[in-house]
Amino acid sequence: xxxxxxxxxxxxxxxxxxxxxxxxxxxxxxxxxxxxxxxxxxxxxxxxxxxxxxxxxxxxxxxxxxxxxxxxxxxxxxxxxxxxxxxxxxxxxxxxxxxxxxxxxxxxxxxx
Amino acid sequence: xxxxxxxxxxxxxxxxxxxxxxxxxxxxxxxxxxxxxxxxxxxxxxxxxxxxxxxxxxxxxxxxxxxxxxxxxxxxxxxxxxxxxxxxxxxxxxxxxxxxxxxxxxxxxxx
Numbered sequence: 001x002x003x004x005x006x007x008x009x010x011x012x013x014x015x016x017x018x019x020x021x022x023x024x025x026x027x028x029x030x031x032x033x034x035x036x037x038x039x040x041x042x043x044x045x046x047x048x049x050x051x052x053x054x055x056x057x058x059x060x061x062x063x064x065x066x067x068x069x070x071x072x073x074x075x076x077x078x079x080x081x082x083x084x085x086x087x088x089x090x091x092x093x094x095x096x097x098x099x100x101x102x103x104x105x106x107x108x109x110x111x112x
Numbered sequence: 113x114x115x116x117x118x119x120x121x122x123x124x125x126x127x128x129x130x131x132x133x134x135x136x137x138x139x140x141x142x143x144x145x146x147x148x149x150x151x152x153x154x155x156x157x158x159x160x161x162x163x164x165x166x167x168x169x170x171x172x173x174x175x176x177x178x179x180x181x182x183x184x185x186x187x188x189x190x191x192x193x194x195x196x197x198x199x200x201x202x203x204x205x206x207x208x209x210x211x212x213x214x215x216x217x218x219x220x221x222x223x
Contacts, residue, residue, distance in 0.1 A: 033211075035213075041216055043155070043213040045210070045213075056210060092155075098142050098143060098204045099160075100145055100160050101147075101157060101211070102157065103155040103156070104154050105153060106152075106153070106154050
């Protein structure tokens, strides 16, 4: 059984569109994250939720809006997509804010 | 500037040799974690070492932590082709429990 799953795996879209990426974890963790990994493999945290409450909100354009309907899900909605949004987006979860993280397989977003 | 910096950026060694990667950081941490990322995949957690620990082992992995020097090392003994991957260190900062990843070391094991 997949511990942390993301959909879709690949997303190709045009500039200006709005898209969503979904993430689900079945580990019973209370903390979930969104990361962006650029072409140089640099991994940067975007958001973190603990028990459905936003606890980390890095300097991310407000075109990016996370939503956590429950502790097992953390979705990422992106408005008005730009070329620079092209990257791989990873979801992760952990038990507590200091614990080891379990990553999803990633969503490769390509904006044309 | 970056909290965690891995060194070297890339490393190629022969199968069977040991591989050592280093990580330096700047602020006070609660713990330091090492992750592996195979090409096109998500990160996989390898080992977590707390700030009051100095050394930890897991199979062929050995991690050390020197909080006075703000540095950690990951040693992979008897390397195998399957160890080819990128390795990242991540620090959980004491001040706000934020986790910060380094830029990674690309390890290539030559047959």
